[in-house]
Amino acid sequence: MTLAIVGQPVERLDGIDKITGAAIYAADLRFPGMLHAKALRSPHPHARIVSIDVEEARRLPGVIAVATGSDHPVLAGEAV
Amino acid sequence: MTGGNRVTVKTQIALTINSTPYTVDSGLSQTLLGLLRDDLGLTGTKEGCGTGDCGACTVLLDGKPVNACLVLAVEASGTEVLTVEGLVVGGELDPIQSAFLAEGAVQCGFCTAGMLMVSKALLTENPTPTEPEVRQAIAGDLCRCTGYVRIVRAILRASEASAAGRGN
Numbered sequence: 001m002t003l004a005i006v007g008q009p010v011e012r013l014d015g016i017d018k019i020t021g022a023a024i025y026a027a028d029l030r031f032p033g034m035l036h037a038k039a040l041r042s043p044h045p046h047a048r049i050v051s052i053d054v055e056e057a058r059r060l061p062g063v064i065a066v067a068t069g070s071d072h073p074v075l076a077g078e079a080v
Numbered sequence: 081m082t083g084g085n086r087v088t089v090k091t092q093i094a095l096t097i098n099s100t101p102y103t104v105d106s107g108l109s110q111t112l113l114g115l116l117r118d119d120l121g122l123t124g125t126k127e128g129c130g131t132g133d134c135g136a137c138t139v140l141l142d143g144k145p146v147n148a149c150l151v152l153a154v155e156a157s158g159t160e161v162l163t164v165e166g167l168v169v170g171g172e173l174d175p176i177q178s179a180f181l182a183e184g185a186v187q188c189g190f191c192t193a194g195m196l197m198v199s200k201a202l203l204t205e206n207p208t209p210t211e212p213e214v215r216q217a218i219a220g221d222l223c224r225c226t227g228y229v230r231i232v233r234a235i236l237r238a239s240e241a242s243a244a245g246r247g248n
Contacts, residue, residue: 011181019164025190
């Protein structure tokens with residue numbers, strides 16, 4: 001018995017988009033006035049954060065906001 | 081990307097992209113990849129590493145594969161650039177594109193544009209490559225889905241298809 005799908009090569013639904021460059025990935029999105037974010041991670045594993053001085057970063061031209069953990073003091077899943 | 085307080089010197093360059101002539105103002109430090117993606121909206125060419133290691137941004141510059149992240153836009157002045165968007169001619173897929181589809185050589189698709197472009201360059205220069213030659217040609221292109229076997233098969237299939245088309 002020959003089945004229509006099982007055992008048959010099936011073309012990807014998004015195949016044409018991907019081989020023609022038309023597929024849109026997150027980094028391909030552009031919006032008017034779109035801002036860019038950059039995550040700065042600790043260079044030290046298992047380090048304790050004593051303090052974070054963001055003043056110099058805030059003063060950089062074009063910087064709209066600098067967010068650190070203190071802007072979000074409750075972690076996901078924690079009881080409020 | 082905003083240049084902050086850096087002085088941005090722009091220069092006018094003329095180049096041909098996918099058979100269309102363009103005259104654009106480009107910052108002196110702008111890469112060809114930035115010009116294609118950010119200024120011209122040709123986002124089919126992907127930025128993987130941005131440092132020439134992964135091959136995702138491969139385009140053809142006067143027929144030769146280059147990492148568009150390592151080429152300055154001004155260096156591309158006066159050249160002919162071919163990107164993945166230029167592979168379809170007259171509504172027809174390039175045989176390499178059809179082969180990638182038929183062999184299931186596309187998974188997440190992020191390396192696909194680069195893979196297609198190096199394949200295009202390979203088959204133009206060497207229409208009947210051996211499997212080692214195919215592997216050598218794609219050595220600079222990383223596929224993190226690790227779909228190399230199907231990619232190699234697709235390139236060989238495209239080679240056979242064009243050989244059949246030429247009556248060889």
